[in-house]
Amino acid sequence: MAVEIKATFKKGDVEKEFVVAYDFGANLEEAAQKFGADVVYNNFVRSGKITIQAAIRRWADAGLDEATIAQKVGTLVLGVAAERVVDPIASTISRFANMDPAAQQELLAKLKSMKK
Secondary structure, X not given: XXXXXXXXXXXXXXXXXXXXXEEOOOOHHHHHHHHXXXXXXXXXXXXXXXXXXXXXXXXXXXXXXXXXXXXXXXXXXXXXXXXXXXXXXXXXHHHHHOOXXXXXXXXXXXXXXXXX
């Protein structure tokens, strides 16, 4: 089954979009016949790693510790949306810790000026 794939390319001020079709096969069996089971599995694992890395980054940004993140990774089911943890205070603290000192001072001044 042909799947439409889009890609953009920018060189200088010129940006182009390319649209091509690629036949991945209509289902798992066709893909395995076309490319081999090892290729299909290896691409599944590669895609899964990227999905898990994105989840780890979100959880780390939310301030979760390594043990909690490892526990959450163990419950992930690829193909099912992962729970999003949003702790605005932990997220702000994490971002603050990664700022340079001047940016930290600027943020602190802005926060103090907002104090009610």
